[in-house]
Structure formats: structure tokens, C-alpha cells
Amino acid sequence: MSRKTLLWLVAAVVVSLVVAYQTLGSTAARHANDFAARADVPTVQPGADVLAGILVVPVRMHRYDYRRAAFGEAWDDNNDAPGGHNGCDTRNDILDRDLVDKTYVFTKRCPLAVATGTLHDPYTNTVIAFQRGAKVGEAVQIDHIVPLSYAWDMGAYDWPQPLRVRFANDPANLLAVQGQSNQHKGDSPPAEWMPPNGAFHCQYALQFIAVLRGYSLPVDQASTGVLRQAAATCPVG
Template identity: 70%
Template sequence: MSRKQTLWLAVAVVLAVIVAYQTVENSAQRSAQFVADADVPTVAPGEDVLAGVAVVPLRLRGHDYRRDAFGDAWTDDNDAPGGRNGCDTRNDILDRDLVDKTYVAISRCPTAVATGILHDPYTSLIVPFTRGNQTGAAVQIEHIVPLAYAWDQGARFWTDQMRVRFANDPANLVAVQGEVNQDKGDKEPALWMPPNAAFHCQYAMQFIAVLRGYRLPVDAPSVPALTRAAETCPTR
């Protein structure tokens, strides 16, 4: 390859990355809102629930994933109810998803959940929450589309700002029992679905909505798992 051809190839790659980022940035602004447990999505007969989501043959693990690429900690810059209120994303999601709550002021967050009850959508268990290093671990904030999965599917090419935004997007977050969160890890739908089959519809539709919103592809082995889960949704 000549020097001129090499130069043009490099320019083309740079332009492709810029266009891809702008597409993701614009699409992410339309990311779906979180599907609450009481708000079961409906699906039309014959509807292609994965329309608009690219499919790749496999999830290719690059073994270069870094959690800190998505930010070192939760931020207060999110669109959760009450967001940008001095409370970080974790505290906002606890407030959104727990019931029977009491509050305590901590640091810059005047309304941190002190105690509450989680009706865990992943297991259907009722999990008491008490703030503290050990007891607080009973309830964890889970990324529906795992960060490592997003990384492998293309988030490694995003800007740091976009990755922090993704990690703190309420549409991709849900409070769940700590043990089931650890069991899921960073597994894709082909390898893991919530033990509570009654939540498969909401889980699949939210997983798909996040992929679509951020223009992330799905791995082919996960397509039938998501499709089967969507088939459990009520029809409209």
C-alpha cells in the first residue's frame, strides 16, 4: 500500500469513528425510560422486538475491559427522579425502586435512603434494606446491560463522557438483591436471565431498549433468549 493510500485509510477510519460517536450521542438522548415492575410492556403479534438493533455473530471479549473507563464512582449528573440534587445515582435509584423508606442526610445528599424494602424484580423476593457497609450490600444497583458487555460490543470506542453517562443512565439501572446481581455478573442474555420468569418480559424489553438507544449490537446467541422473553409480554 502506498503512502498516499495509507493516509487516506487513516482519514477514513477517523471519520468513521466521529460519525459513529455522533450517532450514539444523538441516539442516547432518546434512550428509553426505565420499565417499572408495574409497567409491563406490550408487544404486537409478529412484532420484531429487535428491530433497529444490529446483530453480530458473537460477543468478542477483548480482555481489556476496565471498570474505571466508565467513571470511578456514581455521579449526580443523571436523569433519575430528583437527579442533580446532591445525591448520586446509586442513592437516586434506591429512592426510585424501594418502598416504605426512611431517610438520612449524608454528605451532600439530604435525602439518602436509610431503610426501605425492595420487591426484587429478579427473584420476586422481599429484601429489607438498611444503610451500611455490610447490610447495604443486600441491595445492589445493577446495570441491565452490563458495562463489560457494552464495552465488548463497542463502548470501548466511546468517549469517557459517553461511558460515564451510560454507567449512570437510570434507564439501564435497577435495584436488585445483591446475591442475584453477583450471580449475573457481566453475562449476556444467552447465558443469564432473571430467575423470576415473570420478569423476563420487562428485562428483555429494557435490555433491547438500552441497546437500541445507545446503538449497541446484540450477540446472535442472545437473540433467541430475548425473543422468547419478549413472547411472554402481553399482546396489544
């Protein structure tokens, strides 16, 4: 192969990569816009019981046999996030969904991984600069709104494995949040922890309830009052 031919091949590959990167970036921007459209403050109907149809149990019975591995690998690619099933795991998909002002990088685990971005943290109402790196989890983490351990105690221990994996990777139950607030929350239900940002209580409560309902999970009695009180701050639809 001549040097001239080799140079032409290299140039063609570079052009192809640039076009692919621009296309993927446009797709990611559309996905971000889709999330923004879904992120409006929800409304509730006057007089509606937001917990209607959800079983209430007296207390949460800690089983003490919870293990993270019961919900599969930390993250997989079989999720319904915008762009899911795209070669990127759920963590990368949620970062792409929830962050703004993003740049991207190609990695072995994700062809379009978020390299940098900005998180408007719903839990603390602070702005956090995200930069991909070894200690990135200290600043930005992906929270399970209904914690895995709580779900386990409330019935997920008896689920088939595929359902637990789906639950752990369900975008409806996931948020990119400030790492420290996520650590403070741990596996606490609403009776023990609510986001410090009171303006987010409505959305947090309704998302928590929606996940319970979607997976037919009960709620502990102590959390019902907190959830109803938070839902009472929602706009009336």
C-alpha cells in the first residue's frame, strides 16, 4: 500500500469518526430535551389519595439478608432510559439524561460517555460540576429513589432475578444527585429521610409512590403521612 493511499484511508476514518460523534451528540441532545420535557412539576387531582391502591404495612421488617448482588451487576444496558440498549450501562444513560452542558468521550464501556457536565441537584438545589474520573462518584451519584434494600425488605426478596435486575436499572427509579446527600439518605424511606430541598418534595414523593405502585410494593405506615404531606405541596391539576 502506497503512502498516499494510506493517508487517504486515515483521513476517511477521521471523517467517519467526526460524523459519528456529531450524530451521537445530536441524539444525546434530543434525549436531554426529552427528559427536560418530562421534568415538569407534577400535579395532583383535588381530593385524590395519592396512596390509593398501595398496601400499607405497620412497619418495615428488616430481613438482614439483603445483598446488592441479588439485583444483578451494579449497572447493565437493558434499561428504558433515553438511548438505552446503546452499549452504555444505566449509570452512563442516567448521567446523559440528567446532566446539562455536557461533553462526551468514547470509552470501552460506552461509545458516548459523559466526560463533563453540570448537575442541577434536585436534592440540595446546588449546582455541581461533573468531570469523569476515578473519584467522580464522590460528587455525583445515581440514587435509587426507592432504595434497593427497602424494596428487598418490602417484598423484592421474593421476586425472580430478572425483575430485580429490571428494578435496579429502571430509569423511573433513578436520579443523578449530589453524592453526599445520597450517602446521607442510604436506604432510608420517606419517614426517615426527605430531600433537604423542600421544593423537590412534591416530585420526590410522587416518584417514590409511582415506583411502589409500578412494582406492587407496600409502604411502611410511618412513611404514609410524610408522602401525603409532600404530595400536598404539588400544584393542583
